[in-house]
Amino acid sequence: MIHTPDEQNSYTKQKTSKSARQFMKHPGLLPSTVGLKNERSTAGFRMIPSGTLYVVATPIGNLRDISLRALDILAAVDVIAAEDTRTTAHLLTHHSLAKKMMASHRHNECATAKKVVNLLAQGKSVALVTDAGTPGISDPGSILVTLVRDQGYKVVPIPGANAAVCALSAAGIVTPNFLFYGFLPVSVGPRRRELEKLKSLPHTLVFYEAPHRILECMADLAEVLGIRRQLTIARELTKLFETIHTCALGDALGWLQADVNRQKGEFVLLLSGAESGNEGEINDKAQRTLKLLLKDLPLKQAVGLAAEISGESRNKLYALALALKGEASRNK
Numbered sequence: 001m002i003h004t005p006d007e008q009n010s011y012t013k014q015k016t017s018k019s020a021r022q023f024m025k026h027p028g029l030l031p032s033t034v035g036l037k038n039e040r041s042t043a044g045f046r047m048i049p050s051g052t053l054y055v056v057a058t059p060i061g062n063l064r065d066i067s068l069r070a071l072d073i074l075a076a077v078d079v080i081a082a083e084d085t086r087t088t089a090h091l092l093t094h095h096s097l098a099k100k101m102m103a104s105h106r107h108n109e110c111a112t113a114k115k116v117v118n119l120l121a122q123g124k125s126v127a128l129v130t131d132a133g134t135p136g137i138s139d140p141g142s143i144l145v146t147l148v149r150d151q152g153y154k155v156v157p158i159p160g161a162n163a164a165v166c167a168l169s170a171a172g173i174v175t176p177n178f179l180f181y182g183f184l185p186v187s188v189g190p191r192r193r194e195l196e197k198l199k200s201l202p203h204t205l206v207f208y209e210a211p212h213r214i215l216e217c218m219a220d221l222a223e224v225l226g227i228r229r230q231l232t233i234a235r236e237l238t239k240l241f242e243t244i245h246t247c248a249l250g251d252a253l254g255w256l257q258a259d260v261n262r263q264k265g266e267f268v269l270l271l272s273g274a275e276s277g278n279e280g281e282i283n284d285k286a287q288r289t290l291k292l293l294l295k296d297l298p299l300k301q302a303v304g305l306a307a308e309i310s311g312e313s314r315n316k317l318y319a320l321a322l323a324l325k326g327e328a329s330r331n332k
């Protein structure tokens, strides 16, 4: 069965006939389908409730980063509403699936939403997917989901890959809170104004950025937020050239420009939040101590000792140390 125990239980209570419940207890029996659809997929016999929209997360690169349940659902639904049917066809073929699809992208989402509601009214089940990751997250989907829910149909999320969470999981950021922003405005003025609003927030800031804007975006980030913040650039996650690089924000532009390949692909940017008190300011004694220690000790040890001696925040000192190290290597 494709349902988790919880889902299966609530579903069983709400919708299934006696014979369908029998089937759930004894999956060898064929149900007489009342409100249920069944199909065979590569993974075996499947049953899913009809009149349901499934919001299915797909991989962000590596085609195997998709859950078994997502594959089951894609195999079992009547129609897949896909952001780009060619991209989804590629995914389906990779997993030996074939399915009727309809295009559902930013420019036709309203019209598609009505078509999907009609399908649900006919007792069909539909899966919504985007090109990569979780639908509705910097991706189309929210209009469709809203309309379907408003019309009283069930929307079931099928969780999976998401670039922001993937980046956060491997960045080793110790602060517990983050703010997912997604894409900043594309033009300089609105982007800088938006960054000004975010500047004082203490949370790790999570941005998506496209390769053709990465340099200008980085310049604005450093200009508005200051060069000392810690930045993790997570590029091409789950793909061949996956890169996860942490540095001071002031060094990021130089790092990107040092190798044109580093500017290619898809980016998640994770920026440390504003320090409480005076943003980015480190007292003189702490700065002097850190500079002295950095002459003889590895970076982490120097930061740790400087923090202990001065009482200054370890994060601030770490960002400063990265900036000083970058400055030193540029001056060589």
Ligand code: SAM
Pocket: 060, 061, 130, 132, 133, 134, 135, 136, 137, 138, 139, 161, 162, 163, 164, 207, 208, 209, 210, 234, 235, 236, 237, 238, 239, 266, 267, 268
């Ligand atoms: N819905 C997706 C999700 O759940 O993450 C996001 C889709 S959004 C249109 C595409 C952006 O996500 C890219 O421009 C990039 O910023 C980020 N992204 C997607 N895949 C990525 C990857 N493999 N590595 C790094 N960033 C990625």
